[in-house]
């Protein structure tokens with residue numbers, strides 16, 4: 001595994017659903033390709049562009065919106081700011097008019113059926129999520145660039161695969177849970193304090209605080225919108241949104257007018273176990289229904305698993321008085337570090353490791369974060385993360401129709417509940433007596449990933465994905 005440095009803002013990215021590896025990553029790759037043409041002064045000489053999607057991007061790309069993402073990326077649109085309600089209609093316009101405004105400035109002909117190629121049988125050796133962009137220039141010259149979407153919205157270019165994130169000199173470099181605990185013991189810092197010290201190597205503290213504020217704004221907007229939107233999800237499966245109904249039922253007539261009064265009304269409903277459990281499910285459903293509907297989400301660490309961390313964070317906010325900027329920052333910082341340890345020692349890409357790499361990792365991140373926010377020691381935080389992953393090992397990725405809906409949406413509710421249980425178990429345990437360390441479970445997850453058959457790695461060729469005979473309309 002390569003040495004990586006991953007900051008909070010690398011781990012948690014603002015993007016558009018439904019998939020970080022199949023939507024956000026390819027979108028960013030397309031943006032980079034178009035921007036590169038502009039930087040080299042050849043954008044206006046470009047006469048046509050072809051897009052080649054390989055491996056997993058071909059097999060589940062249509063269901064995951066990869067085609068839409070690359071069209072918008074080539075058009076110079078940004079997934080952080082692009083209006084979510086216009087995603088589908090803009091892609092439709094490009095297809096219908098057969099024209100693409102490359103980089104937002106230069107119009108070229110674009111024939112969707114011919115210029116976007118799904119190479120189902122081809123996979124490139126570095127990573128199953130590969131996309132090649134080919135530009136044909138006036139005069140006959142051609143430019144070709146290949147990018148790999150390696151999970152969680154991270155993208156690397158062929159020839160520069162080791163350059164994942166910006167390199168800085170960290171005061172407390174961490175590659176493993178062992179390193180992390182070592183630094184905590186030597187400094188006396190909590191995990192979140194150590195992470196936030198490291199963040200200062202990337203940017204001033206005030207800027208990090210602002211970035212976390214922005215992340216939380218997206219999370220709360222997404223969860224609130226998901227709880228207040230009815231209808232059927234796009235893609236052809238006919239999956240009905242459920243968070244809206246559940247929210248209404250749980251509110252039982254209590255009134256509210258915005259996010260803050262909504263949280264207060266949730267709290268006013270009491271703290272019976274079934275009530276809390278239903279809310280955790282509702283929070284997770286809300287985020288992943290938004291994600292499936294091309295809504296704006298935060299990769300946590302991926303889009304398919306984007307509901308686990310917001311659901312556990314909102315469990316903390318609503319039922320442990322956690323609506324406080326410093327506490328939310330603490331939660332996000334710990335979750336980020338746990339996710340980084342999995343990315344460095346294993347993978348957060350379902351195309352590499354199945355769903356254990358998405359829901360499993362997000363549950364571990366949430367469990368560790370919750371454990372620290374509820375007063376757990378550093379060892380208890382690591383134990384909570386270990387427990388959460390231990391019970392996701394071997395989880396396969398088998399999305400029906402290649403859509404991030406079944407089993408993905410409900411799977412986030414399961415991940416959230418397991419994360420809370422893992423945190424509680426760790427808080428009630430002596431971590432010195434734990435038999436399995438976090439590093440051991442990271443290693444086990446990676447070995448399991450390598451043994452897992454490719455049909456369970458975001459290909460929709462196995463598991464639930466082949467149990468339902470479906471013929472989905474083209475997106």
Ligand code: SF4
Pocket residue numbers: 304305350354355356358359396397398399404405407408411458
């Ligand atoms: S099954 Fe899991 S890993 Fe696969 S797309 Fe769904 S949430 Fe992501």
